[in-house]
Amino acid sequence: MVENRVVGKSVKKIDAKEKVLGTALYAADIKKKEMLYGKILTSNITHGILKSINTEKAKAVKGVHAVLTGEDVPGLNSTGMIIRDEPVIVKKGDKIRKIGDTLAIIAAETEEIAENALKMIEVEIEELTPVFCPYEAMKEGAPQVHEKGNILSVRKIIKGDVEDTFSKCAAVVEGTFKTGIQEHAYIEPEAGIAEVVGDVINVWCCTQNPHMDRKEIAANLNVGLQKVRVIQTTTGGGFGGKLDESVQIHLALLAKATNKPVKMVYSREESIIYTGKRHPITMKYKTGCDAQGMLLAMECEIVADTGAYASYGPGVATRCAVHATGPYYVPNVKITAFCIYTNNPRSGAFRGFGVPQVALAHESQLDMLAEKIGITPYEIRIKNALRPNMKTATDQLLEQSVGITKTLEAAKTRAEQLLKIRL
């Protein structure tokens, strides 16, 4: 085999120089002539119906160029990466489902004018009973966050017969694991700027997916995809948090309405309140093995709270289910993963998509079993690790590049050297 010249080499990052010089342009660094500043009025209640919204006073403020409500969205007025279930701006008569739902957007000559004008918008909301616990939300008679019910998705993986196998196991462990809500906390808060040039809407923004942004903007502005151009600016971290729409559609609407460039930069507080989080998940696990520590069966129920909107929730729950066994051969599996709507903050994509959550559970269970059987955590892992030509819980045959035994051995060797212990 010929040796690679470039691949496999630690070449310098091609964007590093402009970043160390401070010349890389992030969205907040861009300035345009006659630029306006965008701000959002958001809901401070978790569940309700927007009965009325009056923007007349805000519109009359000097320096305000546009105040838009749900009525002013020419297209679908909905967004969502898997399911379109989130309004871009909640329309009069429609539902508010969480703190931070957009009720109106504003473009003004300064951020201060925009902020002051926001306070002059009069809103009337009929409050509805909210639901915050996903288990409560699953029950019959619970407040319905969306019309189609609170159970957004159910993913099942069934292989073999767990019930029968558990009775034959030498050791069985059970446990419930819960994970909290994590914030992406990229150091760059969301920002963007939009400008209409000719009949094309240009949007410069930090994003993890400009093509998806284009689709969402076009659908909500009711224009062809060719009339929207999204240009990713240097992006200060994403970790999944910049996959959902943040400033993009709002900016495009405001630029179109004012025919001026409009910029929006979230404060840290806005970034934390408005954007998606890591799903809090409850996992009930039961795992059994034989006297040698070979895994025989695993059963688990996973409940992910996606909050008020789906975002990547169904994808996250599916990934939980698929990865629930960990990188081990388990002949009998019964996994159910639910993704549930509540009136909590929206959870979405976050580095790992549900897998860090299940990893806590399956890795704890393995240690618990090892202790019961009387073998080391390393032994139970190396015994059960997937190898080529083994099948996963979804019955996928792994043919090649199954490196788990290698990583186990490498980590063990190095850890033993560095920590001067035996694993």
Next chain:
Amino acid sequence: MKKKGVGIANMWYGIGNTGLPNPASAYVELLDDGTAIVLTGCADIGQGSDTILAQIAAEELGIDMDDVALISADTGVTPDAGKTSASRQTYISGNAVRFAAREAKGVVIDEAARLLSVDPEKITLRNKILTAEGTEKSISLLDCLNECRKQGKLTLGHGSFNPEVIALNSETGEGKPYACYGFATQVAEVEVDTETGDITVLRMVCAHDVGKAVNPSNVEGQIEGGVSNGLGYCLTEEIVVENGVIKNTDLATYLIPTSLDVPEIESIIVEDPEMTGPFMAKGVGEPALIPTPAAIANAIYDAVGVRVTELPVKKETLLFKMLKKEVS
């Protein structure tokens, strides 16, 4: 009193969307002077995909990194490469760029084959020289491009890649959710203060199977950053929500790790070649974080005998559990 413990955790992670199509595409133009422009929709969010994709293009075209200009993530110019998520861009966009480069290269290879009167299969392009295998015959890339232009041939390539998956059966989950998986093992050493519940992660040893590290320094950067992110998730990071309201909306109350919180991180790159990946590479972005909380949790158990069942592991919860167990 301070007690030390060691924990181990494994992970696997399917690269790309779960049982769904998720293609990426790219364009490559090999220019008159032997430099190239790569157009890709792939968004670099700091993780380094621009660099990785430029490396892949340079390697495939047999030119240097400096010869590649990469334009990414501009819908007016670049083709769709899908999301920068699911640790998919090295694997999927990497293949797309490689195939695009291969197609552009094909034009010069065909031309070289014609000029050297050999089979195109015999031609290799390295170091800007097209060589006919098993012969002394060669032509410089520059001369060959010149010939191409004389023939009115431009050197353009398009590439796309969609990993081979099978949708999951809705009742049994049977299917092929991913074309390939990343694997990893992490070992955590922690120290627990039995009087305060303070948890200090002293060291992490992290072995990651990435198929092939296109840029080893970048892979280490992903591992180190992932561990830090996972450490925060495990110990200090928690959005507190009461009745749907987030209580901590600033970085003074939502606590990510500082330089003093992150331990020594030992990265070990394991390369179990992924035959369907570009130069046998697969992804690492998310795998880096996944086993970290679990490894720390198992290390805490090893140190003080308290099983972690909730994240984050609040030091006060741990302290009271230790007191209950009379750990000393």
Next chain:
Amino acid sequence: MDFVYHNPRNLEQLFNIVNGTGNCTLFAGGTDLLVKMKKKLIEPENIVDLKGIDDLKGIVPEGEFLNIKPLVTHDEIENSEIIKKKAYVIAEAAAQVGSPQIRNMGTVGGNIGNASPAADIVPALLVLDAKVEMQSIQGQEEKELLSVFKGPGQLSIKKGQVISNIKARVLAEQEGAAFMKSGQRKALAISVINGAVWLKVNGNKIEDVRIALGAVAPTPIRLFDVEKWLIGREANEDVFKKAGEMAKEVVKPIDDIRSSAEYRKTVSAAIVYNGLKTALQRIGGLSQ
């Protein structure tokens, strides 16, 4: 933000502004004030910037005391040779405040003026028997540092008065001190609980002791009962352990986003015990 900015160059100008203008907010390091203003927790009408007043700067020894002027930053305290030698416990506390940036900006006067129950520098000052000098157009007044705190964010200070000096007693032979902090991470952390200890021994006996804790009450506190119990006893681990247990019983903390009251109570024992132990070690009384 909308305020009138005043920039006095000396104390006289300062008092004229403070007396002749409506509501004045003193601006020292700005690290807390500007955060509060940005969060709109306060909206000051008049900002009086103290940074132009040289009389409010510097560290000056005076007999048994060190005069620490209010505009001295945490960084200056941390790196002051005289403080490191004669009142190291304050340097130790200053070193644990926020981050390098915050330590370069934040001042000791501001830290006291904020009256945060969790201020790191305060317990260290309290165990060095600190006094605060307040100056106004009417003259000067000296108060015990402990007496100036009324509640979270509330200072017992008369209108027109400005903190003009902080006096801390220097450490003598056979006197040891220590600062202890429990935060949620290892930098940029507000104390979940903090504390300082000062100890004077005569042979094996505790001749005198001062213990102060932060974030366990609406203001920083001294543990007078525990101190009284300790005086005259032998300086050893068992006694210190008992003192810690007593501390746990006397503090009355609250639940907040950083921690539960129960946790603060429990950890106050460790803070007091470890503080006493470290202080004694520093005068060679216990093996490391």
Next chain:
Amino acid sequence: MNTINISFKLNGKDMKMEIKPQLLLLDMLREELGLTGTKNGCGEGDCGACTVLFDGKPICSCLALAVNADGHEITTVEGLGSEEKLDPLQQAFIDEGAVQCGFCTPGMLLSAKALLNKNNDPSDAEIKRAISGNLCRCTGYTKIVKAIKKAAKMKEV
């Protein structure tokens, strides 16, 4: 609205500005002077992205009033090095792969610069402490610490 005249040194050059006293140092740099290398990550002194050197010491420009620059010296990332002549720290950050998203990088470089100005042979612990007010979400700090250590040993590039 009243304005105040200030004069100060910015990246080695004498500057005179007429500003509103309410103006934050960060906003003066970014909005009035177009020096957008200094970033706003939180606005409350919690992240360090807005770090500049004030008389050689790192401060959060988001919590400083621009008037306080009067009579002092401010250094931003733009004053650290140039396209033609990078500061050794900038070169080391590139070489060691210490840059990912880059948003924390300018502030990180300045905190490191302040450290190296007073200590040309810092230990890992001293480096970690010096950058403990600069949050980085991407790198886990490991390569940043290495880069600073390397820069300490480098001559001017």
